[in-house]
Amino acid sequence: MATLDDLRAALAGHTVVDLTAAPPSRADRAVPPTGDREPTGDREPTGDREWERHAALAVPTSGSTGEAKAVLLSADALRASAELTHRRLGGPGTWLLALPTTHIAGVQVLVRSLVAGTEPGVMDLSPGFRATGFAAAARPVLAVPGRHYTALVPTQLARLVAADGPGLAALRRFDAVLIGGAATPPSLLARARGLGVNVVTTYGMSETAGGCVYDGVPLGGVRVRLDGGRVELAGPVLALGYRGGERFGEWFRTGDLGRLGPDGALEVLGRADDVIVTGGEKVPPVLVERVLTAQPGVLEVCVVGLPHPEWGQVVAAAVVPADPAAPPDPDGLREAVRAAVGRSAAPKSVAFLPRLPLRGPGKVDRTAVATALATALTTTPATAHHPQP
Known part of the structure; x- marks a missing residue:
């Protein structure tokens, strides 16, 4: 876990903060992991390790697609990320830390505070996020004159919105609330913004010193391009490389798919390895999830591909109903997706679960969801498969 003093020394070049040295604790698992992306082909030879000496921070990737790696970030990249964030948000301010500092999201709250010259507030997460x-943690932060910021993951935002009490009242008073770590359902964003919360969605990873694209627009100096649908990033926030591995070149090739809107804004469509191929059609799960979470009676959704002997995979949806006693009609959910995304994207399997398994708040464990879906559909075949995708 990184401390303010550790990071102050690291930014000054006196030490390296290594967050990869110990196995994850319960607190580690409380933050959705970031990163675990693919480097570009533009890399430098790995024989000379001199560049690793410029690292100020070693932060782990999630290891969700293989063995976890240690991302090495320079002090310059960390500072650039903090300064560009403040520039985008309207100036330096006082931050509330509501994420553990075992991954980049929490670390950057402290780095931004150091760069701003302000003392951050810290929320005690030992009893969990409430x-x-x-x-209570926001109260002293909001009492400080000037601008106020915090960073959350989608599950935390959802809990504050659902509680509709002092937590939500405090959240409304922040000048910006950064949301990242996982895709945020549009319905949750719309509800939070409708309640007066200034939500700013962020996209980034350990390899880019955290979020580097805010509300679809890159931070100053950050560049975005697509190569075969894959998102690639460049700019002053890019990490040095992986410890014991390759040094990054100018561009970093992520594992995510995206598309650019008419105004150039980036829309992230999820990880490339999550795409469902059913009957030869490619279905990004995020497009289906957006439609389903907007339907009445739906609280949360995760869409995965289940094996099928004829079609390769079929689209399957795990749905957490808002009212377990009165779940939405599966056929109505399918029809909504069919109308909005297309016939091939309509879930052939729908199962209602009490909750989605997580690897951290807001980071759904898709492998566990697929297992839970297979089990649920075996015991409740009425919602299982239509004859064809």
Whole structure:
């Protein structure tokens, strides 16, 4: 876990903060992991390790697609990320830390505070994230003159919105609330913004010193391009490389798919290895999830591909109903997706679960969801498969 003093020394070049040295604790698992992306082909030879000496921070990737790696970030990249964030948000301010500092999201709250010259507030997460605890931690932060910021993951935002009490009241007073670590359902964003919360969605990873694209627009100096649908990033926030591995070149090739809107804004469509191929059609799960979470009676959704002997995979949806006693009609959910995304994207399997398995708040464990879906559909075949995708 990184401390303010550790990071102050690291930014000054006196030490390296290594967050990869110990196995994850319960607190580690409380933050959705970031990164675990693919480097570009533009890399330098690995024989000379001199560049590793420029690292100020070693932060782990999630290891969700293989063995976890240690991302090495320079002090310059960390500072650039903090300065560009403040420039985008309207100036330096006082931050509330509501994320553990075992991954880049929490670390950057402290780095931004150091760069701003302000003392951050810290929420005690040992009992878990609670709306009342957030309100208590926010109180002294909001009493400081100037601008106020915090960073959350989608599950934390959802809990504050659902509680509709002192936590939400405090959240409304922040000048910006950064949301990242996982895709945020549009319905949750719309509800939070409708309640007066200034939500700013962020996209980034350990390899880019955290979020580097805010509300679809890159931070100053950050560049985005697509190569075969894959998102690639460049700019002053890019990490040096992986410890014991390759040094990054100018561009970093992520594992995510995206598309650029008419205004140039980036829309992230999820990880490339999550795409479902059913009957030869490619279905990004995020497009289906957006439609389903907007339907009445739906609280949360995760869409995965389940094996099928004829079609390769079929689209399957794990749905957490808002009211377990009155779940939405599966056929109505399918029809909504069919109308909005297309016939091939309509879930052939729908199962209602009490909750989605997580690897951290807001980071759904898709492998566990697929297992839970297979089990649920075996015991409740009425919602299982239509004859064809």
